[in-house]
Amino acid sequence: MVKHKNEFKCKWISWMLAFLIAFSCVLTACTPRRGTASSDSSSNPLKGADASGDTRLNVVTTLFPYYDFLRQIAGDSIRLTMVVPAGMDSHSFEPTPADMITIQNADLLVCNGGTMEQWLSQVLDSFGEGTGPKRVVTMMDCVDVVQEEIVEGMEEGEAHDHGHMHVHADGTVHAGDHDHESEDHAHSEEEHEPEDHVYSEEEHDTEEHIHSEDEHDMEDVAVHDEDHAQEYLDEDDGHGVEIEYDEHIWTSPVNAKKLAGVLAEVLAQEDPAHAASYAENCASYQDKLTELDAEFREVVSHAKRRLVVFGDKFPLRYFFDEYGLEYRAAFSGCSTDTEPSAKTIAYLIDKVREEQISAVYYLELSSPRVAEIIGEETGAEPLLFHSCHNVTRHQFDSGVTYLELMEQNVKNLKKGLS
CATH class of the missing domain: 3.40.50.1980 (Nitrogenase molybdenum iron protein domain)
Incomplete structure (x- = not known):
């Protein structure tokens, strides 16, 4: 039963991706390519204006904490969109075609990382070279992570709404199938709003070390999967010991302060014209986090x-x-x-x-x-x-x-x- 549910989920995402690719081809045939919309696009580091002519940095994030950090730092200097809809448990989120297009068109995608966002890896892998977000920042890579733990009295439970990460003896990392039940969370129709997964700050309807598709990797925080692989212990049979990390890194105000600093630095790199403003706003926000x-x-x-x-x-x-x-x-x-x-x-x-x-x-x-x-x-x-x-x-x-x-x-x- 579980296997069939997971196979259906994977097929559903594949169908959606196929739809997205076909739809993108239609858009490409009917609209100018991104980056050529404005007369000064040759000196503009952004992908270009949207349909309304807005040339601000187009930032897309998956989760509320980063959405809020970004708006505190950047204010109206960026276009900001949150993908996981308000009222939904992020662990049970599945993207719509509209969500995929929103992600594809981002100048900067800020994600959390970890297994709860395994859906995002599938979406990003589906984009052709040069057609996805210009830059992807994974916040879990920016702080030290800790393992999930089972304490006295706690039920281990059989279900996670996403797969596990397996590190093998050769250091490779494999995202396993979600061989679990219980994928359904009960939410009200008002909370879900399933037909409108994209929330934009402008309309009030509104994702760990830095991960980049360009040459923007920040050496001081960039740690990739192969580095995490070293944290796994090898069993005698040569198979990796499965370790699951707690993904809720923002819950510590101390971590939040670090994450805000990373976001301000990334924004400054992607939008140098507003670098001073980002730094000033971030410093003020970090002071408030220190007080908290x-x-x-x-x-x-x-x-x-x-x-x-x-x-x-x-x-x-x-x-x-x-x-x-x-x-x-x-x-x-x-x-x-x-x-x-x-x-x-x-x-x-x-x-x-x-x-x-x-x-x-x-x-x-x-x-x-x-x-x-x-x-x-x-x-x-x-x-x-x-x-x-x-x-x-x-x-x-x-x-x-x-x-x-x-x-x-x-x-x-x-x-x-x-």
């Missing part, structure tokens, strides 16, 4: 305990490692399971009682029901902890920011540690 970091450290320094309980998945390794916190949770960060066993719930209830924990947490775009059950049995208050991987459509349209979501986390974390 200090707030979390203040909360933790006065905490009665260091243990936090999640009646949900746990995508916060980077955050908890940064502040020296411990956790118990129903599932790991990338699990697509949503209903823990009675044994897991009982363990979490006992842990909350044993440690006299005052709050139990759940995540955005997720059901709070398990946290509520634990709360009903223990008196602990169910509270939201926002991983910031995405926001609701209403929040997106309202212009909510990473800093605003994290400030709410400061308040809710303080309740749980008191």
Whole structure:
């Protein structure tokens, strides 16, 4: 059953890619080639103007955190589009033909990387030489990554909504099939908006080391798959040991500060005319992230305990490692399971009682029901902890920011540690 689901998914993407190629050929025959739209295109490093004549750097990103970092740094100096729609869990996203065209036309594509964006690798591989995004930046390569872990009481789960990375004895990296079940996430029609996957800042409808198709690789942060391969241990039979990394790198404000710096540098390289503005805005934004970091450290320094309980998945390794916190949770960060066993719930209830924990947490775009059950049995208050991987459509349209979501986390974390 799982095999058939995965085969269908791959065939679906192949069909979409075939459609995209055919559609692109029609566009090529009917419109001028990118880069020749403006009279000064010979000195313009960008691909060229869009249909409306907008010659700003066309930046496309997959996830909300990078969308927000980019708009804080660049403001109106760039055209900015987010591919994964507001209200959708990024782990279950599948691109539409319109999404593929948006990605193809990007001057700069900012992605997260990792197995949750395996769909993007397929899309990029489908583009002919010189017809895809001018530059691709993979944010997971810009910071030190940590492995997914299973802690006491946590269900390992059988499902991830994406494949695993396998590193073999010869150092090669292979993205395996998603040999898992549970690919379906329940989201409301309002949250999904499946017919409109592309969200643009202009309309308010609105992806680890640097990865480039040109000669733009930044040597100080560029580490490729073969470097990661060295982090894998070889088994006696010559096959690689499978390691899965936590992909939610932005959850640490310290990481966020580094990521913002990388984005500002890349923007300056791609759009030198606004380099000074990007640097100034980034410095101001990094100051705010430093203040946020200090707030979390203040909360933790006065905490009665260091243990936090999640009646949900746990995508916060980077955050908890940064502040020296411990956790118990129903599932790991990338699990697509949503209903823990009675044994897991009982363990979490006992842990909350044993440690006299005052709050139990759940995540955005997720059901709070398990946290509520634990709360009903223990008196602990169910509270939201926002991983910031995405926001609701209403929040997106309202212009909510990473800093605003994290400030709410400061308040809710303080309740749980008191």
